[in-house]
Amino acid sequence: MSTPLQASAADREAIQEAANPLGLDGIEFIEYATAKPQALGQVLEMMGFRPIARHRSREVMLYRQGGMNVIVNAHIPVMPNGAQPADKPMLAAVALRVRDAAAAYAHALEKGAWAVPPRVEVMELNIPAIHGVGTSRIYFVDRYDKFSIYDVDFVPIPTVEQHPPAVAGLHFFGIVQYIGTDRTEDWAEFYRELFGFIELPAEQRFGILPKGRILRSPCPASSRFYLQLIEPDASVLEVESNEGLQRIGLGCPDVLAAVAELGKRGVEFVESRGVHTEDRGALTKTWMGSVSFELVHNLR
Template sequence: MSTPKNAANTAREAIPDAANPLGLDGIEFIEYTTSKPQALGQVLEMMGFRPVARHRSREVLLYRQGSINVIVNAHVPALPDGAAPTDNPVIAAIALRVRDAAAAYGRALERGAWAVPPRVEVMELNIPAIHGVGKSRLYFVDRYDKFSIYDVDFVPIPTVDQRPPAVAGLHFFGVVQYIGNDRSEDWAEFYRELFGFAELPAEQRFGILPKGRILSSPGPASSRFYIQLIEPEASVLDVEDDEGLQRIGLGAADVLKTVAELAKRGVEFVESRGVHTEDRGALTKTWLGSVSFELVHDRRG
């Protein structure tokens, strides 16, 4: 077969990368559900986020700092099974950036993913999603460059900077996922087979909480993120029902500087014999019974 002269600029066939079967390009947003959105909003603002837009028809707010988008969903029902949000905030969804959302969704279903039935109202985008850990969802988003999903579903809050700067260059680093006993291999296979994640060697660790398995997403290095799978202590009985997304990891080029900046805002960090702030990372205290953030040294920001 001959090669056209301008082959570099011609893409008539969307042939997926074998190492990145769904075309992942990082995280677009992370969504919390809660029945106390104002309380969670106060925590997010203390962490440097600002509310920038409201959903057109639901009780949903978009918070942002730098390239990080966090959605606070207090709409009833907020979860795929029709359940209402609880007082303790829950990480209910991760939106994954992909080249083509419909194609990525179709390939995920072909590889064994379970579809989340859409509940789209008038004038809303249909964002395809599959089931993740627990009751969480994994969305596929391909509108994140010049025209984004927020341009359709959200209304900007007047007089608010739509691109508030990040505190000390904070950016998405990854998420921590709690899993049941002896479930590490099951979940590693889930992310490997569906998305092309690769497990990092045991000696390659980040931050100050290196327990469990760490999986690296495929895609460009600039948008790569990590999922840390953590099983319960050996002495704990089966806790499969407690599987879920536990906390967000934020990358910081200078952890100690970032901790100092956040401390000025009132953020407190865990300081104990086993867990304490250092140049590799830091862990915030837990708010509202379930919300904490982990800082990890990462120069990409």
């Protein structure tokens, strides 16, 4: 039998483990699927990303700025129900940094997640994944410190800086997910049970588009990110009802400075009666029918 002091210490450890069951440590990469990779690449470059590597065997490009990695995938998947490249880019996957990828994968399956069958080719890593919203995937990555997944699967572009600095301190802040009517509780439970996300109070909001429900990842503060779940607005006719990842949120210490710097690169921001740039946040215009970025004030 343990003493009260020992029990207290054990309880604290259990609480800490339950708070972050997978050892989440931020976002490793976000992936777009598109049939027009060059056009999407131009958009990413305006936003400060730089192409740094090509996949060894597929039509896939890696873009980076600061600590953010974005993958542009124009490879036609061989699996059914995968995100098919189309003219209109779609957010096809998000990779989460975890303590142990195999353990995280097993935990997710135990909690009811659906496995994505691996399709690994020669000289490629097997990165475990589960099904996310719509046709998207959620990958688990535990190689992100001294050794990364890109060291195996990608070939660096010669003479290109492999770690270009972030524009105005940009970093991953979160992802906006559109969900079906009355599906908020279902998706909140999905992220809570599988990953340990915590729902924020209704009055705690970020940026300039405070709709839906905000979930906070259990990551350390230095790598924390958020998910915003938004149901369709029933008051609007012909509401988009398809569930899927909608846009990327980028944090920055000074929104107005970031807007000014990105404006020099050709990025335009939405200025309307309902949405306009301010020190809390800003929203870029939409490119290629689906690609936009939301800036949010965040000191990290």
